[in-house]
Amino acid sequence: MDTVVKLERHDVIAVVTINNPPVNALSAAVRGGILASVNAAIADPEVKAIVLTCAGRTFIAGADITEFGKPPEPPGWDELLAVLENSPKPVVAAIHGHALGGGLELALVCHFRVATKDARLGLPEVKLGLLPGGGGTQRLPRIVGVEKALDIVTSGQHAPAKEALEVGLVDELAPEGQLNEAAVAFARKILAEKKPLVKVRENNTKLEVAKGHPEIFENFRKANARKFRGFLAPEKNIRCIETAVTSATFEEGLAVERKLFMELMAGPQSAAQRYYFFAERQAQKIPDVPDDTPTHAVKKVGILGAGTMGGGIAMNFASAGIPVTIVEIKGEALDRGLKVIRSNYDRTASRGGLTPEQVNQRMGLLNGSLTMEDFAECDLVIEAVFERMEIKKQVFADLDRICKPGAILATNTSELNVNEIASVTRRPEDVIGLHFFSPANVMKLLEVIRGEKTAKDVIATCMKLAKTIGKVAVLAGVCHGFIGNRMLNQREREANKLVLEGAIPWDVDRVLYDFGFPMGPFRMNDLAGLDLGWVMEESRSSTLREVLCEMGRLGQKSGAGYYDYDENRNAKPSPVTDKIINDFIAKSGKSPRKISDGEILERCIYPMINEGAKILEEGKAIRASDIDVVWVNGYGWPVYRGGPMYWADQIGLDKVLAKMKEFHATLGDDFKPAALLEKLVAEGKKFADFEQPA
Incomplete structure (x- = not known):
């Protein structure tokens, strides 16, 4: 029997334990081990019931995603489920961590389910x-x-054990540690x-x-x-549940599920989303900063500035239970923040996301001050x-003097030279860029900017800290605009x-919205404020x-920008x-x-891809997939298109190069192809093939 699955007898109860770290994924070896163990328990006349459990930190957290797209290895998934569901002896799933x-599908074919309270x-x-x-x-x-099933399958969200018990998904909650x-x-x-x-x-x-x-x-x-x-996936999930209601038999529903799954x-879309799943995890790997790099303990954080960004940044740490000192120059600004x-x-x-006690606890972690000495x-x-180099340098000179x-x-x-900022300190190795995106308490992306003298332990600490505060971190090198804004500048220029x-x-805006962005560049600027x-x-x-700013048309907040807005901030062409455009x-x-939709899309996105190639060839991003993680998390690139570099690989780099x-x-040097783009096309390669020189 495979070592990843163990069968033990507890009197008349057979306990089948899966041990396939880190998340007990359902690999072929695990499937085979479960099947053999359950069949052995069924065949044993001394065994009257079977418990299916997992070692380590979690129950089975899903299929082995590395097997997706590969020829299936026996035993088949359907065969395993059928043996469990049709077992003549009761099968109890023991769930901890995540199912x-x-x-969860495996647990659903068991006859009963017991879970820990934190599952x-x-x-x-x-x-x-x-x-x-x-x-x-x-x-x-x-x-x-x-209704509950629709919500679960289309959101992908996890139901806590208490809720699972209430809706019948589990039968009993186990005492802690038992x-x-x-x-x-x-x-x-x-x-x-x-x-029964x-x-x-x-x-x-x-x-x-x-029904009906x-x-x-x-x-x-x-x-x-x-x-x-x-x-595409949410609609097909809905159709499957619709079929469960309307079909005459369970088997008919299964057939529809299988067809839509395939x-x-x-x-x-699924290829792109699976690519992104791995890209986000890969972004945490920095070749010269190994996983065992020592990190600093961050038990207290200081934030200078209580405005939109400073306040949002502070919330991230307070929400993670880390005390924060917020410093402002004036008391009114601090109170307002x-x-x-x-x-x-x-x-x-008010929406049920926090209890009043949790609100008070988080606010209790925030300490306002009017002196940087704190x-x-x-x-x-x-x-x-404020985003001015002379102000930043003065601030860092003061921090260098004050901080331990x-x-x-x-x-x-969001774009200034971190090396120049670090140069005014006596400890440039301790200086790093942490570019949060607005609103900082909501947006998931954190660009971690590595200065030329930033120490590896500082980088490791910030990458680890990003996870603690619920961010997706991507390491970038120093250049104007780093990864995200540097590429965004290309799109903004062409849109204008x-x-x-x-x-x-x-x-x-319509063309980019139809492509999958939450909004186009002009709507986005109106939202942020043209001023x-x-x-x-x-x-x-x-x-x-x-001209619009001079007229007081500052965007949504003033009721007019590129668009006109009604009292509910609904936009209409102005x-x-x-x-003003016709006058210009x-x-x-x-x-x-007359400009076609195709040209609008190519003019806005191809220069971004070209700039991404330059970022790679300059070593400002480690890999093309890191760029994609930035754009999906920070700028609303549709995840079902994978990211700009992945999308370019799919449509063909030769097509991008030819259009550039x-x-x-016809339009000048703004479209001069990057050397890396030309090189990859000449070699018949993709961005995914690119690796930074050691």
């Missing part, structure tokens, strides 16, 4: 562009009801009471409630239309002040050039944005903006031309 995907159960396949392929969409609604004992005791109890074996597939009671009510599905689709936009598995933080937490609490004992200090030896000094700059050639802002970085005294009416075109002496050369010839 996810195939792990979590879910079917997260939708996040990989898939649906549960082992009967999950057919068994789940039979046990939790249609899961296996509780599961064995539960098995003895059902034997003593001669309880419960097959979820045969329980149609909760499906009957939904198609509005359940119609209403669910409407309510989630915005969230599901562009994705369609998704073979499709481009703390008030905004409090209102953000209260808003979350940073003296902080382990990490992050400045979030070994403290990490971080700048939240396009509107002065004949496109209109709402057409540009961000704009200085009235320096304004010369030389750009569309400057004749004012239209006239007239002054240029050119005539507006065409634009270069």
